[in-house]
Structure formats: structure tokens, C-alpha cells
Amino acid sequence: MERVAIGIDIGGTNIEIGIVNKQGTILLSFRWKTSDFLQAEEFVARLAQTTENLLSNNDWRIIGIGIGAPTANYYTGAIEYAPNMPWKGIIPLQRMTYQATGIPTKLTNDANAVAHGELVFGAGREMKHFSVITLGTGLGSGIVVDGHVLYGQHGLAGEFGHTQVDPNGRQCSCGRLGCLETYVSIRGIELTYQKLGGKENLNPRDIYLRAQQGDELSIETYKKTAQILGNKLADLVHLFDPEAIFLYGGVANAHPLIIPVAQAEMDRQLLKAFRGKVQIRPSDLLDKKGAVLGAAALIWQDEK
Ligand SMILES: [Zn+2]
DSSP: OEEEEEEEEEOSSEEEEEEEOTTSOEEEEEEEEGGGOSSHHHHHHHHHHHHHHHHHHSSEEEEEEEEEETTEETTTTEEEOOTTSSSOSEEOHHHHHHHHHOSOEEEEEHHHHHHHHHHHHSGGGGOSSEEEEEESSSEEEEEEETTEEOOTTTSOOOOGGGSBSOTTSOBOTTSOBSBGGGTSSHHHHHHHHHHTTOOSOOOHHHHHHHHHTTOHHHHHHHHHHHHHHHHHHHHHHHHHOOSEEEEESGGGGGHHHHHHHHHHHHHHHSOGGGTTTOEEEEOTTTTTTHHHHHHHHHHHGGGO
């Protein structure tokens, strides 16, 4: 009988589920539409039914369920006021999942889940101090100190996306002006492209493809984005002296354009003592289902 963990990545659009063994291999994975579950109760009921079917059809013992979700709190086990989810308010998903399935469950936010994944299954296995920056709809971050993901007093540590670039800058969804994620995110890149004179509504992937073909405006868009990121990463390095910073998420697929510029800008902004010592790298989990692996790593980390 093989011992496995279930890793679940809950997003505003899809719920990705994977059965993950101790080595970090995804034995089976599937995807549900988040909008199919108007209430979290419907989701946990379906999950309970599915785990029962999986157990009767496979020679597995499920040792735990790890869940990564937006604005999820590791300490309270609840999703708290997720802006892009059909489930409103405070959802005690950890307790609900455990009650429905009888399987021990852990919950964290999506960026921290990827940090757990990097720590247990990725390049972080060899490191004790690093950060994972997730670049997508927003900018999330997980900070690993002394081999542990940093949670802070209230389970809220690592909101790097809401540190400020410009006090008179772009309006952020959080209410503040000029947060990092208003520049370095899907929407941020689209806006920068338009502000530089782009007439079309292109997404970051299209802009990246054009940049690769030599389009000046697209190259400039990524250069500007990477400079802003590199500048703020210098702040992050000054705060906790990591060994590396990993980039994860859809936008991070443009890392051949982002990293050289961000690395140069970060080194330029760093105190001399830090220069050349901290690498910005694509996450080891970038081409894999990193969020699912990370959620499963919440369970496997206890055995490492
Ligand atoms: Zn903000």
C-alpha cells in the first residue's frame, strides 16, 4: 500500500487536485471548475465522495490533504474574504474538509504553498533562506527562513505584493496607491504596455512573444517591469538576507526577459555587502503543477 497525500490548489477559475507521493511525483491529477461549487459545502461533499472512490480503486493510504487557496490562513485554517472566489466571507475549509473526509487537512495561501513545494520538492531542499515570488493576477510571496515558511503572528506574513513602489502610483485593489503588484502582475504589465503607447489590449504572454520577435515596445514593457521588480527585491534582500529568490506563476514564464534585468537592477540597488550573492532564478516547480505539489508538501514536510 503506497502512502500518498492529496494536494489541492483552489483558484478563482479552477480547482486542481493531485495525488502526490513522498518523492513529489503526481500519480494522478484532475481539475474541477470553481464555479461548479456555489458553496464550499458542495466542494467538500464532492471531495469526500472522490477520495472514497480513489481509495476503493487504488492501493493507497491517504495520509493528509493539503490545500492552497487565495487569502487562506495557515493558523485559522480558513479562507478569509477571498476577492475572486464564489465563496464569500470566512470559510473554515480545513475543519470542513476534515469533517467530510476524516483525513487530516492543512491549509495555506497559494504563494506560501509554492514556497512549501520549493522547500520539500524543489531547489529549496538545499537551502534554508529563500523567497518564492508568484507572478500572476497579483503578486504573492512566500518567505522561507531557517528552513521554515514564515507565517508571522497572525498567519499573514509575506504580503510583498502590497509593499509600495510609488506613493502617488497606480490604484491597488487593496485601497493603497502604488503597490508592487499594480506594476508586476498580469494587469500591471498590460497597463505598462498601454502607458508606453501600446494601442492594443495584449496580455503578458502576447507581449512576451512580440518582445522575442524584437518588438521595441514589448521589450521596453518587460524591461520596465523587471526594473521595478529588481528594485523592490533589493528591499526584500535587505530585510532577510536570502540565498535565492525564485519566480513562479504564469508571468514567470517570461523569465528569460525578466531575470537578467531584475538581477542587474537588484544588484545595483543592494548594499555592497550583498552584491553578487543572491540569485534570482525560475522556480524549480515552474513547469510542473507547482501549486498542487506545494499543497501536498504541506503534508510531506512533516516527514522530511
Ligand atoms: Zn495593494
